[in-house]
Amino acid sequence: MEFELETRKRIYEVIRDSPGVHLRExxxxxxxxxxxxxxxxxxxxxxxxxxxxxxxxxxxxxVKDRKLEANERNILSFLRRKACRHILINLLQHTSLNNKELSTAIKLSPSTVSWNLNKLVKADIIKKEKAGRISNFTIVNPEIVAELLIFYREGFLDNLLDNFIEMWEIG
Amino acid sequence: MISEPDQVIRLISSLLALLLFVISFLAYLRDRRKKMFFVSAAFFFYAVMGFLNASDLFLPGAGDYLELWGSFLNFIVLLLFSLALLTKEQIEDGI
Structure with missing residues (x-):
C-alpha cells in the first residue's frame, strides 16, 4: 500500500509539474x-x-483541478502534520493498530501518539474500537485518505513547524 | 546610536528570539499544544528581555529598573522552558 501510494504520488507530481507529459516520458x-x-x-x-x-x-x-469538499480539506489539514500523516499511512497499511503499535511504528512517544489519535478521532478521520483494555484505531474513509495522500504537497512552513515541534518531543 | 559590539549582539539575539517566537507561536496555533504555548511564551519574554537590555542606550536613567526587570524575565524564561519540557500530553482513557 505504502509503495503504491508513493508511486502514485511521484506520478502525480511529474504530471502536475509537466502538464501534457506522455506515457513514455x-x-x-x-x-x-x-x-x-x-x-x-x-x-x-x-x-x-x-x-x-x-x-x-x-x-x-x-492533473485535474479539484475542488476539495469540507471533509477533504479537514483531512488535508491533518496530513500537513507529520505525526498525523505517519499515523494515517500506518493505518492504511495495517488497517487497524493500537497506540503502542503506532508508537513503535512511527517512533514517537505514546503520549504524543495518543494526543494525535485523539485529535484524529475528534475530527472523525479515524475511529476507536475498544477491545478489552486496548483501543484499536481504523480510518473511517481509507479511500479518501489514500487519494489525498497523493494530492498532498509538502510545504516549507509545515516542515519547519514539524521540525520545531520534534525538537521538544522528549520522553 | 548603537555602537557597542555587545549591544549589537544583544539586539541580534533579540531579533532571533523574536523569529523563534513567531515559529513557535505558529506551531502552537496549528496544533494547540500546551507545550508549544510555553515555548512560544518563553521566546517572547526572551526577546523582550533582549530589547530591554539593549534599551539602556535609549533610556540611560532607567538602569536599576531595567536590571531588576531583566533578572525577573530571565527567571520567567527559564521557568517557561522548564514547564515546556515537563509538559506531557494527557493519555486519554483507552488511547
Missing amino acids: LKRRLNIVIGSLQYNLHYMEKKNLIYSIKDEDYVRYF
Whole structure:
C-alpha cells in the first residue's frame, strides 16, 4: 500500500509539474515498468485525480483541478502534520493498530501518539474500537485518505513547524 | 546610536528570539499544544528581555529598573522552558 501510494504520488507530481507529459516520458523520468505505470495512471484517472487527452502520437496526461469538499480539506489539514500523516499511512497499511503499535511504528512517544489519535478521532478521520483494555484505531474513509495522500504537497512552513515541534518531543 | 559590539549582539539575539517566537507561536496555533504555548511564551519574554537590555542606550536613567526587570524575565524564561519540557500530553482513557 505504502509503495503504491508513493508511486502514485511521484506520478502525480511529474504530471502536475509537466502538464501534457506522455506515457513514455513518464516511464523515462520515473523509471517504473510500463505495466505498473499504466495501472496506476488508470487508477488515478478513475479517481478523478488526472485526465488524459489523445493527440496524434501520444496520450497526454494532465492533473485535474479539484475542488476539495469540507471533509477533504479537514483531512488535508491533518496530513500537513507529520505525526498525523505517519499515523494515517500506518493505518492504511495495517488497517487497524493500537497506540503502542503506532508508537513503535512511527517512533514517537505514546503520549504524543495518543494526543494525535485523539485529535484524529475528534475530527472523525479515524475511529476507536475498544477491545478489552486496548483501543484499536481504523480510518473511517481509507479511500479518501489514500487519494489525498497523493494530492498532498509538502510545504516549507509545515516542515519547519514539524521540525520545531520534534525538537521538544522528549520522553 | 548603537555602537557597542555587545549591544549589537544583544539586539541580534533579540531579533532571533523574536523569529523563534513567531515559529513557535505558529506551531502552537496549528496544533494547540500546551507545550508549544510555553515555548512560544518563553521566546517572547526572551526577546523582550533582549530589547530591554539593549534599551539602556535609549533610556540611560532607567538602569536599576531595567536590571531588576531583566533578572525577573530571565527567571520567567527559564521557568517557561522548564514547564515546556515537563509538559506531557494527557493519555486519554483507552488511547
